[in-house]
Amino acid sequence: MPKTYAVIGDPIDHSLSPNIHNAAFRFLNLEHTYIAYRIPKGELASGIEALKAIKIAGFNVTIPHKIEMMELLDEMDTTCKVIGAVNTVSNENGKLKGYNTDMIGFLDPIKRKNLTVKDAQVLLLGAGGAARAIVTGLVKEKAGKITIANRTLGNARKLAEFAIKNGCNANAISLQEANKLVSDYKFIINSTSIGMNNEPSPISTESISKNSIVYDIIYQPMNTDLIKKSKENGATIIYGYEMLLSQAACSFEIWHKMEAPYNEMKKMLLGVT
Ligand code: NAP
Numbered sequence: 001m002p003k004t005y006a007v008i009g010d011p012i013d014h015s016l017s018p019n020i021h022n023a024a025f026r027f028l029n030l031e032h033t034y035i036a037y038r039i040p041k042g043e044l045a046s047g048i049e050a051l052k053a054i055k056i057a058g059f060n061v062t063i064p065h066k067i068e069m070m071e072l073l074d075e076m077d078t079t080c081k082v083i084g085a086v087n088t089v090s091n092e093n094g095k096l097k098g099y100n101t102d103m104i105g106f107l108d109p110i111k112r113k114n115l116t117v118k119d120a121q122v123l124l125l126g127a128g129g130a131a132r133a134i135v136t137g138l139v140k141e142k143a144g145k146i147t148i149a150n151r152t153l154g155n156a157r158k159l160a161e162f163a164i165k166n167g168c169n170a171n172a173i174s175l176q177e178a179n180k181l182v183s184d185y186k187f188i189i190n191s192t193s194i195g196m197n198n199e200p201s202p203i204s205t206e207s208i209s210k211n212s213i214v215y216d217i218i219y220q221p222m223n224t225d226l227i228k229k230s231k232e233n234g235a236t237i238i239y240g241y242e243m244l245l246s247q248a249a250c251s252f253e254i255w256h257k258m259e260a261p262y263n264e265m266k267k268m269l270l271g272v273t
Contacts, residue, residue, distance in 0.1 A: 002031035004054060005255065008047060009062035012036045014220070016269060017060055020248045023268035027261045032057075039065065048072050048096075058090045058255040060248075066129050073098040083133050088251040099254055102133035105247025106217070107141060109238050115213060117187060119144040123178060125202050126191035127155040130217055134191055135159055139168045146170040147185070149178035149203070151192070175202055183207035188230075190216040195224035202226065210234035219244045241269055 007017040013036065021034035039047030041064045048069075051059060061069045066085040070076065073086065076098040080086050086098035110117060122143050124131060127150040138146050146163050148170065150156035156172035163170035173181070182188065182203060194202040195218045205226065208214060214230035219240035223231075231237055249260035 002033070003057035005032060005034040005058050006037045006051060006056055007034070007060040007062060008037050008039045008051070008065060010038050010040045010064065012038045012062070015062065016219070016244065017248060019268050020245065020265045021252065024252055024261050024265050027264040028258075030256075041065075044068055045072060052091065052094060056091055058088070058251075060251055061087050061089060063129070070098060072096065079103055079136070083136050085129050085132065087247065088254055090255055099251075100133060101247040101250035101254070102130060102243075103137040103140070104250045105243045105245075106134050107137045108246035108250075109242035110215075112242075113236070113238065115236070115238075117141045117143045120186045121184060122146045122187040122189065123182065123185035124148050124189045124191060125175065125178065126150055126193075127152070127159045127172075128191065128193075131159055131191040132162070134189060134217075135163050135168075135170075136166075139163055139166045143168060143187075147173060147178070147181070149173050149175050151175060179204045182212075183209070186211065186213060188212055188214050190214075190218065190224070190226055193218070195226060196220065198225070200225050201229060205229035205233065208233045208235050212236070213238065216240055217243050245269055 007015050015036045018034045018036050025032045044065050069086045074095045080098045080100040083100045088099040088101050090097050117138055120143055124146055127148055148156040148159050153174055160170040160172040192202050208230045212235040214235045215238040216224050216227050217240045218224050222239055222241055227237055245266055249262050252260035
């Protein structure tokens with residue numbers, strides 16, 4: 001039976017999730033539909049009621065609702081609880097269950113490239129919602145040390161405390177301090193929103209070398225300034241679109257209980273990024 005899925009957030013018109021999921025439906029000859037549905041901040045509860053009324057089968061959640069949505073769930077899985085945010089919801093006869101696929105979405109591209117964060121020194125730029133999922137993944141994979149660099153130092157400190165509480169060595173610094181320390185880190189991950197509007201890299205790229213692994217989770221544009229300069233310096237690159245794709249594939253598998261057509265979803269995404 002054809003079902004409807006959605007991504008909710010605000011703004012939502014530039015979301016690539018409908019492209020990815022509808023490409024998968026077409027490839028698998030499924031008659032489902034995936035739509036983008038704008039729910040402004042402050043209107044989440046009524047927006048969710050509207051989705052329930054049309055018997056939405058499942059939906060993704062993005063900025064600004066990832067945390068508030070947790071209050072409207074009937075159930076949530078462990079990852080969602082640990083991260084403290086939800087990005088995927090299934091609707092089973094009116095009961096909403098929440099998941100967070102950002103952590104697997106973050107780790108999967110690292111594994112696909114046969115890389116590992118185990119025992120690695122990691123410099124994480126940013127301490128927002130995505131960073132919390134990333135830190136949860138880094139802790140799970142036993143990173144050696146996580147240094148969190150952020151504009152608002154207090155947010156970086158809170159996230160470092162979260163990592164320490166979960167058994168990982170972590171500290172917090174400013175973005176300015178990070179500039180001087182780049183060469184000490186194997187993994188450099190950007191989870192700030194700097195780059196979405198083609199801004200210069202959030203940190204100096206001079207010390208990034210062929211031994212560095214640079215992961216920018218921004219997916220639009222695909223080649224941020226950080227990625228372009230790191231590529232010129234010979235670093236190994238992991239693109240934001242790879243995380244987007246992996247978290248979408250993971251949501252697909254939760255809803256449809258079948259393997260996601262990763263390559264078809266990737267072809268669609270590379271055609272539009
Ligand atoms: P968020 O919760 O709003 O966090 C934004 C982060 O960027 C914070 O650390 C913030 O620092 C920092 N920041 C924002 N503007 C800045 C500026 N002008 N100068 C310095 N730092 C600045 O957002 P989020 O959900 O974590 O998302 C962050 C980025 O990741 C977005 O670009 C989003 O599209 C991308 N993302 C990608 C994927 C994927 O699948 N590839 C998944 C999730 C998110 P403060 O703490 O100082 O405010």
